[in-house]
Amino acid sequence: xxxxxxxxxxxxxxxxxxxxxxxxxxxxxxxxxxxxxxxxxxxxxxxxxxxxxxxxxxxxxxxxxxxxxxxxxxxxxxxxxxxxxxxxxxxxxxxxxxxxxxxxxxxxxxxxxxxxxxxxxxxxxxxxxxxxxxxxxxxxxxxxxxxxxxxxxxxxxxxxxxxxxxxxxxxxxxxxxxxxxxxxxxxxxxxxxxxxxxxxxxxxxxxx
Ligand SMILES: C[S@@+](CC[C@H](N)C(=O)[O-])C[C@H]1O[C@@H](n2cnc3c(N)ncnc32)[C@H](O)[C@@H]1O
Numbered sequence: 539x540x541x542x543x544x545x546x547x548x549x550x551x552x553x554x555x556x557x558x559x560x561x562x563x564x565x566x567x568x569x570x571x572x573x574x575x576x577x578x579x580x581x582x583x584x585x586x587x588x589x590x591x592x593x594x595x596x597x598x599x600x601x602x603x604x605x606x607x608x609x610x611x612x613x614x615x616x617x618x619x620x621x622x623x624x625x626x627x628x629x630x631x632x633x634x635x636x637x638x639x640x641x642x643x644x645x646x647x648x649x650x651x652x653x654x655x656x657x658x659x660x661x662x663x664x665x666x667x668x669x670x671x672x673x674x675x676x677x678x679x680x681x682x683x684x685x686x687x688x689x690x691x692x693x694x695x696x697x698x699x700x701x702x703x704x705x706x707x708x709x710x711x712x713x714x715x716x717x718x719x720x721x722x723x724x725x726x727x728x729x730x731x732x733x734x735x736x737x738x739x740x741x742x743x744x745x746x
Contacts, residue, residue: 607657681715
């Protein structure tokens, strides 16, 4: 790198930050979709109604570790942190480094841990942060467009990482993920939220 290029770096960095501030979370999410449409799988973040409905089954008093897959720009992170106990932890895992960098910069909560990685590695990630199990796992992953084999690997790892009585909370635009979920979770509660773009199917899979 030349000295001129090095001198320009902080300016470019500041310009990027400024552009992010102007775009807001929805703009950053849309940018992520344009860059990785298959991995992101949605053009706008989840609605407030979806967030409340998905989280309504969580027993917050019994939740020490909450894990989220595919947090994007943090649509669920802030509501989860509002409800999470003071000694709880929220670990979020996303394959997109831009989303993880954005979340790390904008969420200043000591209970929050953002990891750039795959949900398939949840067990290692949870152990690396000093936990044996997760109480709840939330997923906004686009199961129907994930590469071959990744969906089943994530379902199996999630079933193993949950404590008995814990749950896997999944929101999707089709019921296809529920079929896959049924191979790992015997007890699944079903829901639907019409006020979302597009309307979404919700499943709560309970670890026996
Ligand atoms: C539909 S978006 C999530 C939307 C967001 N949670 C919301 O409520 O608006 C899907 C996210 O999953 C992430 N993702 C895709 N495959 C993944 C994987 N294997 N592990 C972790 N994150 C993944 C994408 O980068 C993207 O942020």
